[in-house]
């Protein structure tokens with residue numbers, strides 16, 4: 001299953017991913033986490049990404065797309081992938097779609113976590129990651145609105161988008177996500193029964 005979690009900074013993508021990978025037994029790919037690993041290992045990609053991350057800007061598409069394509073080659077992603085924070089722009093979504101096409105796969109579900117800005121700011125200021133200053137958080141929210149939110153319409157038009165209320169306790173939010181994922185699993189299994197030749201792994 002190819003699943004994408006979309007949501008503004010602090011909406012709970014990382015938090016809910018931890019629970020979802022356990023539940024679905026699907027490997028997790030967070031571009032933010034990959035960049036933080038590159039930065040702490042001082043790689044070329046890390047040095048390039050750091051200047052953008054520190055300012056709350058998106059890292060250029062070609063850098064992200066190459067890193068994702070390279071990571072997805074790992075055998076552990078053959079069974080599927082839970083994307084967290086990727087794609088984050090329409091060109092990235094197009095690049096992912098092309099990449100999956102070459103692997104005879106496609107996006108099954110895009111889950112949007114919806115949370116008001118006031119709650120996001122409160123959560124992130126309490127967390128205190130390096131890029132969690134008030135100024136950077138506000139800019140990340142603007143960037144989300146300008147560059148990432150058009151993806152919601154993009155995936156809506158393709159019949160892939162489900163929006164989940166990301167407010168409330170972590171378990172409440174996960175319960176809502178589980179309900180959507182379980183419905184999708186039933187849809188996929190019914191489609192495979194009616195047309196076994198389209199069955200995927």
Ligand code: AP5
Nearest residue numbers: 009010011012013014015031032053059085088123127170
């Ligand atoms: P990334 O690491 O993806 O950061 P982000 O999108 O800003 O999101 P966060 O990780 O801050 O939030 P989250 O939604 O994961 O929430 P979390 O679960 O942690 O990206 C960082 C940077 O890398 C970007 O700004 C960009 O520069 C670059 N980048 C990454 N991907 C890129 C791409 N594709 N293209 C270009 N650039 C890219 O939760 C937040 C806090 O809230 C936690 O403390 C958590 O405990 C708490 N919390 C979560 N859920 C709840 C709840 N229900 N109730 C109470 N508290 C909660």
Ligand code: MG
Nearest residue numbers: 013014015032
């Ligand atoms: Mg995260």
